[in-house]
Amino acid sequence: MNAAIIFILLLALMLTGMPISISLGLTVLVFFATMTNVAPEAVALKLFSGIEKFEIMAIPFFILAGNFLTHGGVARRMINFATSMVGHWHGGLALAGVLACALFAAVSGSSPATVVAIGSIILPAMVRQGYPKKFGAGVITTSGALGILIPPSIVMVMYSVTTNTSVGQLFMAGVVPGVILAFLLGLTTWFLARKHNYPRMPKASWGERWTAFRKSAWGLMLIVVVMGGIYSGKFTPTEAAAMAAVYAFIIAVFVYKDLKIKQIGKVLLDSASLSAMLLYIITNAMLFSFLMTSENIPQAMAEWITAQGMGVVTFLLVVNLLLLAAGNFMEPSSIVLIMAPILFPVAMKLGIDPVHFGILIVVNMEVGMCHPPVGLNLYVASGITKMGISELTVAVLPWLLTMLGFLVLVTYVPQISLWLPNLIYK
Numbered sequence: 001m002n003a004a005i006i007f008i009l010l011l012a013l014m015l016t017g018m019p020i021s022i023s024l025g026l027t028v029l030v031f032f033a034t035m036t037n038v039a040p041e042a043v044a045l046k047l048f049s050g051i052e053k054f055e056i057m058a059i060p061f062f063i064l065a066g067n068f069l070t071h072g073g074v075a076r077r078m079i080n081f082a083t084s085m086v087g088h089w090h091g092g093l094a095l096a097g098v099l100a101c102a103l104f105a106a107v108s109g110s111s112p113a114t115v116v117a118i119g120s121i122i123l124p125a126m127v128r129q130g131y132p133k134k135f136g137a138g139v140i141t142t143s144g145a146l147g148i149l150i151p152p153s154i155v156m157v158m159y160s161v162t163t164n165t166s167v168g169q170l171f172m173a174g175v176v177p178g179v180i181l182a183f184l185l186g187l188t189t190w191f192l193a194r195k196h197n198y199p200r201m202p203k204a205s206w207g208e209r210w211t212a213f214r215k216s217a218w219g220l221m222l223i224v225v226v227m228g229g230i231y232s233g234k235f236t237p238t239e240a241a242a243m244a245a246v247y248a249f250i251i252a253v254f255v256y257k258d259l260k261i262k263q264i265g266k267v268l269l270d271s272a273s274l275s276a277m278l279l280y281i282i283t284n285a286m287l288f289s290f291l292m293t294s295e296n297i298p299q300a301m302a303e304w305i306t307a308q309g310m311g312v313v314t315f316l317l318v319v320n321l322l323l324l325a326a327g328n329f330m331e332p333s334s335i336v337l338i339m340a341p342i343l344f345p346v347a348m349k350l351g352i353d354p355v356h357f358g359i360l361i362v363v364n365m366e367v368g369m370c371h372p373p374v375g376l377n378l379y380v381a382s383g384i385t386k387m388g389i390s391e392l393t394v395a396v397l398p399w400l401l402t403m404l405g406f407l408v409l410v411t412y413v414p415q416i417s418l419w420l421p422n423l424i425y426k
Contacts, residue, residue, distance in 0.1 A: 061241035073258030091193020115144030150178035285337030327368020
């Protein structure tokens with residue numbers, strides 16, 4: 001009964017148009033004030049202790065690193081390198097967009113940042129070459145979603161904080177699925193380009209490829225700094241995030257010199273603003289998680305599912321349907337912070353690996369970012385392309401279907417996610 005009251009209250013507040021973070025906090029306060037004897041001091045204590053975790057510090061650092069890279073010419077050099085490698089194939093510039101998104105995702109940790117950085121440069125170039133605007137928008141909107149799967153990933157940090165799963169293992173688990181999804185999105189792009197005979201570019205010589213690689217190497221080295229540091233045990237994921245921010249600042253300001261000293265203040269302000277917004281969502285979500293636990297809702301749900309005789313296969317199908325439905329009206333951070341505390345205990349009771357479960361949630365979030373009505377990547381791409389959301393929804397459909405097929409693969413073949421972390425950590 002209490003569970004029904006909580007979710008009806010939360011839904012009612014969200015339907016008023018209130019931001020999700022405030023809806024969560026208000027639901028908790030109203031419920032505790034009217035339905036329980038929990039002292040206000042306990043709520044206040046939980047509010048502060050919820051964001052005391054060291055791992056949360058990774059979020060503002062990765063956001064800062066991503067902003068330095070977005071403003072610092074790294075994206076342009078990555079696009080040039082990607083174009084030199086795959087530009088001569090069918091739909092070469094579009095394929096370069098997929099590859100550049102995968103590379104930029106591996107240094108930024110954010111999907112919207114990837115769409116903005118790569119899309120704002122490559123989409124006008126595609127239109128000039130004669131590609132239909134819809135095709136270019138479809139490629140970049142969906143490939144940009146790789147930003148939350150290929151490590152480092154802010155969404156993975158949030159899942160880690162919520163479930164106490166190792167961030168390092170999650171980062172390693174995202175590598176193989178990220179590469180496979182990038183390949184599948186590239187394959188879809190190549191197939192459509194070949195079918196419609198879209199433009200190809202002249203084949204670059206090995207000398208040109210080496211030059212393009214040399215120019216983008218400083219940016220690509222960030223992948224080595226972050227993943228190499230974590231893999232070798234030199235620093236934790238949070239320390240890797242701090243290193244990434246410092247390194248991104250140095251290459252943007254002193255190496256590439258695309259970011260002027262006077263622009264640094266704006267980058268810092270933008271990063272602080274986004275970090276504050278995410279930390280506010282996390283704080284309220286932690287409160288909501290505290291409410292769930294105090295009312296024994298996850299435990300009751302676990303017992304109910306076990307009593308129904310629901311096996312792993314059926315449970316994972318239900319989780320996917322639930323997360324895809326949530327993706328229709330919530331953005332990824334909120335979904336992870338609300339759903340993970342509820343679904344995680346059930347998954348553990350059924351013997352599902354926490355790292356595999358985390359990757360499954362992240363892939364669901366990727367799909368959610370590319371479909372309406374609240375697909376964040378659609379709105380970012382709409383701002384770049386000046387296309388309507390309904391038009392963009394049709395444009396992304398072939399790649400969205402590819403992502404759904406990949407979601408089924410990741411859900412029922414855990415080794416895709418677990419092979420690399422098992423190899424490194426065990």
